[in-house]
Amino acid sequence: MTKIWTNSGDSHFLEPDDLWQSRLPKRLADLCPRSEKDPDGEYETVYVDGQIFRRKLPSSAMVAFAELSSKPQGVRDARARLGDLDTEGVWGEVIFPSLGMWASTFRTPELLKACMRASNEWALEEIAAVSPRYVVTAQVSTLVVEDAIEELQWAADHSYKAVFLPTTPHPSAPDWHRKEWEPFWAAAEEAGMVIAFHIGTDPVDVEAGNSATGGAGQVYRGPGGAIMNYAETTFSGQRAAMKMVASGALDRHPDLKVLISEGGATWVPFLGDRLLEGYRQHHLAVRPKLSRNPKEILFSQVYASFQHDETAVAAFDHMGYRNVMFGSDYPHMEGTFGHTQDTLKTLFDGVSDETRLRITQGTFFELFPDVPPVPAESI
Structure with missing residues (x-):
């Protein structure tokens, strides 16, 4: 069968473990995350930004996940990665960081600002310079709004x-729907920078290994816990989108685009209906007033990537939501690496070319028009 070429709104890269330590002055490098495993291998001690945590090491299932994540050579080698993508039929891709997931544990603004700059400089040199097919997401501090704006402008x-943001900012910073972030949204709109939220990135309590808002870690224990924890991660992306719409941030910045990666797409029509109902039925209590209805804002400015969800295609075909985007989640175990073509052929069996091309390519190119098109002979 003919290969179905797609772009990906979600993928990941593993940076060198010592990236921050190797690029920062010693007084800051000594505060960067590091861990020491106990001799019996059951627990580890984590040192990060002057804090010390003890935590139980991952279960065998998580170890298997980590091993799987490190197997494809392209996860650490941007040149080898192109071979993986060509085999899978993935052309352009949005690439999220790995070390950046530690950002919510930092408490020193100078340290976080320096780490984000080090990551951004490294990613330019080692990933973006390799191929124009890569859309690398910049990282910014979420401890200080002014630092975030400065780094966003440097990145632009x-x-x-695109700039990667956790679905909830650092606990010491205002949440995304607060007025303090208004200058940041204005700067992103002016720079034409896509805001890329990735699910499961709410701040995590390193010691407890969980998140109060269900972003990452272990929220549920007992029967069904593994499935519930996996489903829980998607909700953080929905909350981020809701904050951006209901607060008026997107209404005030109609050219600002938001990508919610890896959280599916069918939730967008539901959330649009729910926001519209709340805005209409509780209008006396609603602040701020919007110039457009919240469903229209959500549908026009929020983009959503999925990997396996059969209903995501229906969201485009039957629910009026056009900003549906495929994402491979390379190379994670919940992604499609190793079976991307089988997944695409199942998803688009009997589906029109218009729908398939919009979801696999058009939506991505709408956000990132600078990525070269898929070669005509490959389509």
């Missing part, structure tokens, strides 16, 4: 097209 000046 260095050809970044």
Whole structure:
């Protein structure tokens, strides 16, 4: 069968473990995350930004996950990665960091600001420079709004097209729907920078290994816990989208685009209906008033990537939501690496070419028009 070529709105790269330590002055490098495992291998001690945590090491299932994540050579080698993508039929892709997931545990603004700059400089040199097919997400501090704006502007000046944000900012910072972030949204709109939220990135209590808002870690224990914890991660992306719409941030910045990666797409029509109902039925209590209805804002400015969800295609075909985007989640175990073509052929069996091309390519190119098109002979 003919290969179905797609772009991906979600993938990951593993940076060198010592990236921050190797690029920062010693006084800051000594505060960067590091861990020491107990001799029996059951627990480890984590040191990060002057804090010390003890935590039980991952279960065998998580170890298997980590091993799987490190197997494809392209997860650490941007040149080898192109071979993986060509085999899978993935052309352009949005690439999220790995070390950046530690950001919510930092408490020193100078340290976080320096780490984000080090990551951004490294990603330009080692990933973005390799191929124009890569859309690398810039990282910014969420401890201080002014630091975030400064780094976003630096990233835009260095050809970044997207900025990665956790679904909830650092606990000491205001949440995304608060007015303090308004200058940041304005700066992102002016720079043409896509805001890329990735699910499961709410701040995590390193010691407890969980998140109060269900972003990552272990929220549920007992029967069904593994499935419930996996489902729980998607909700953080929905909350982020809701905050951006209901607060008026997207209404005030109609050219600002938001990508919610890895959380599916069918939730968007549901959330649009729910927001519209709340806005209409409780209008006397609603602040701020919006110039457009919340469902229209959500549908026009929020993009959503999925990997296996059969209903995501129906969201485009039957629910009026056009900003549906496929994402491979390379190389994670819940992603499609190793079976991307089988997944795509199942998803688009009997589906029109218009729908398939919109979801696999058109939505991505709408957000990132600078990525070269898929070669005509490959389509």
